[in-house]
Amino acid sequence: MLLTRRFRIGVVVLVLGGLVAGTAAVASLGGDAPSSAARAASARDTVTGKGSASKAPTATPRAAPADAGAPVAVEQPKPAPVAPVAPAAPATPGVEAQVAYMLAHWSSYNTADYGVIADNDCVNFTSQSLIQRGWEMDDAWWSKGKGGSFTHSAAWISSTAMMKYLASSGRATALTDDQRDEVKVGDIAQFDWDNSGDRDHTGVVTRIEGSGDNIEIFYAGHTDDTDFRSVDYAITEKHPGATAYYWSIP
Numbered sequence: 117m118l119l120t121r122r123f124r125i126g127v128v129v130l131v132l133g134g135l136v137a138g139t140a141a142v143a144s145l146g147g148d149a150p151s152s153a154a155r156a157a158s159a160r161d162t163v164t165g166k167g168s169a170s171k172a173p174t175a176t177p178r179a180a181p182a183d184a185g186a187p188v189a190v191e192q193p194k195p196a197p198v199a200p201v202a203p204a205a206p207a208t209p210g211v212e213a214q215v216a217y218m219l220a221h222w223s224s225y226n227t228a229d230y231g232v233i234a235d236n237d238c239v240n241f242t243s244q245s246l247i248q249r250g251w252e253m254d255d256a257w258w259s260k261g262k263g264g265s266f267t268h269s270a271a272w273i274s275s276t277a278m279m280k281y282l283a284s285s286g287r288a289t290a291l292t293d294d295q296r297d298e299v300k301v302g303d304i305a306q307f308d309w310d311n312s313g314d315r316d317h318t319g320v321v322t323r324i325e326g327s328g329d330n331i332e333i334f335y336a337g338h339t340d341d342t343d344f345r346s347v348d349y350a351i352t353e354k355h356p357g358a359t360a361y362y363w364s365i366p
Contacts, residue, residue: 210248210250210302211302215336217244218320218343221244222241222341222343227263230266231262231263231268237338238275238339239277240268242304243273257271257278276314279306282363289363290363291303291362291364296333299331299364300364305362306318306360307359308361310358311359317337318337319335320335321362322335332348333360
């Protein structure tokens with residue numbers, strides 16, 4: 117009986133000891149948690165930016181970039197070679213004087229020096245321009261007088277007669293409309309409106325545009341007075357189906 121009682125007393129002592137130890141452990145754990153005051157202070161530090169320096173994030177230093185060296189030169193593509201273009205032959209003083217005369221008198225007839233043929237003055241005007249170019253009259257090509265009273269040869273005033281005169285005199289070379297690349301400013305342009313074989317109109321070339329298959333020729337003349345009339349317009353719209361011819365003058 118005595119032994120049993122002691123045993124009971126020991127058990128009680130052990131139980132009481134365990135309770136005391138557990139209470140101490142709980143108290144120890146409670147000491148690690150921040151107090152209410154500490155939590156409040158931490159909240160104030162967060163708002164005011166006065167947090168502990170030990171808790172501030174530390175930036176990781178960036179490594180300096182490696183030296184890439186000098187820039188590499190890139191060779192620019194070379195332009196394709198361009199074939200030289202031969203300059204157009206300059207007009208001679210005679211051609212310049214001829215064209216200047218045409219442009220000065222295509223709408224203001226020179227009655228002070230030459231005669232005028234009403235409604236058919238195209239060849240008369242062309243002949244006058246050739247005198248300005250430096251040509252001299254001969255037995256087959258001439259005129260005398262001025263205004264409405266003057267005399268003249270057939271070649272001076274007729275397109276067909278001028279065609280025959282130029283062919284026989286050797287003063288010009290005949291060209292067809294397919295030979296536009298050989299036509300020059302100052303050359304004579306003639307037209308066959310009805311393709312009958314004769315010549316119905318005459319003028320002087322005053323401008324040439326384009327090249328190759330895209331050459332456009334312009335002329336000046338009287339009777340349908342013009343300074344820069346397109347040959348293409350004349351034979352396709354003004355007189356559809358007509359044919360153009362030229363006389364190349366050296």
